[in-house]
Amino acid sequence: MLTLGVLASGSGSNFQSIVNNIESGYLNARVAVLISDKPDAYAIERAKKHNIEHLVLNPKDFPDKDAYYSHIAKELKRRGVELVILAGFMRVVGKALIDEYRNRIMNIHPALLPSFPGLHGQKQAADYSVKISGCTVHFVDEGMDTGPIIIQAAVPAYHDDTEETLGKRILKQEHKIFPYAIKLYSEGKITLESRKVVISGDREDFAVANPPIDELKT
């Protein structure tokens, strides 16, 4: 059974989907601890509800970024955390944590990276007016959403989409691909060759377009 540590700053709906998939038996894993940088994050309520230990660690209580992330790494390690999950953790993770959990930290981003990194990927995509957007689970490196990509999902985007309507369409897929990426990891199906993520298992060809074009389906 894989031991997870989850970092979240906000609502924690991705945290919830992971917990749900553990409780349903889809994921052979347990969440050892939820760590939030914000005392009022709703993710904390979710942790309480599911009897998951939670910690509030405020960066302001630490002398610097290195001390903060060293402390987080220590808290994760002492609970035997094997894989760290960033579920809406709104900070660029410090090197102290990345070094300790190299290629064992997963993040989800609401865009088809490398398009629209950073904050508000959904708004960026809606403003740019792409026709296809999506979400990305990736390993975390020192950059801003630049780490090796594990899985991506694509959805259509429309000219009259707002951050909210597009975000909702994307979020639905986030709740599926994040647990799936953790499942693949827990089953030892993910390996890394430099920055290429190798996934064992079936492949499935597809082609989708927006606007839809019948000919593409043939």
Place this chain on the structure above:
Amino acid sequence: MLTLGVLASGSGSNFQSIVNNIESGYLNARVAVLISDKPDAYAIERAKKHNIEHLVLNPKDFPDKDAYYSHIAKELKRRGVELVILAGFMRVVGKALIDEYRNRIMNIHPALLPSFPGLHGQKQAADYSVKISGCTVHFVDEGMDTGPIIIQAAVPAYHDDTEETLGKRILKQEHKIFPYAIKLYSEGKITLESRKVVISGDREDFAVANPPIDELKT
């Protein structure tokens, strides 16, 4: 019937797919002229084969970029060209042509813009090791592949893809979405609201992931 002018620098396989779709009756259009900046472009052979007028216009024969693109605009206008098609035209189009054909120049790019603009989008995507890539038809503005997006198609990308294998998978979709974008334009179904491309017609929801996840299909 829509009058097209095509600019190409190389093999011209997208030019060929447009010609095929005209000859099959799918597209209610004609190609008035093919213009190449390279005398040895294979696209010229394709034009000859289909009895399409062709011009070789070498930028070196013009005093500057402005003179070059003014001349191209003149050649297109005198043939009544309504929509300009960049089919593998390997130059950043000059302002003289863009001003004359504002929002009436379409380009195809082998990536899901704004990811991987510029040269070798397929290689950039393979090297980055994304899990989903694709192609984009967009109107041309002064930037490098930055204009309003008309249609996008997405395909899977694999860790062992090369520029060639991924490029082939993408090209298959290019040959479909480019004629389709022209068809939508010729039918008056495309309008612009600032940089948002509004397309009248049906919408079709989809969600695809790579690696594939069964739950996404439900």
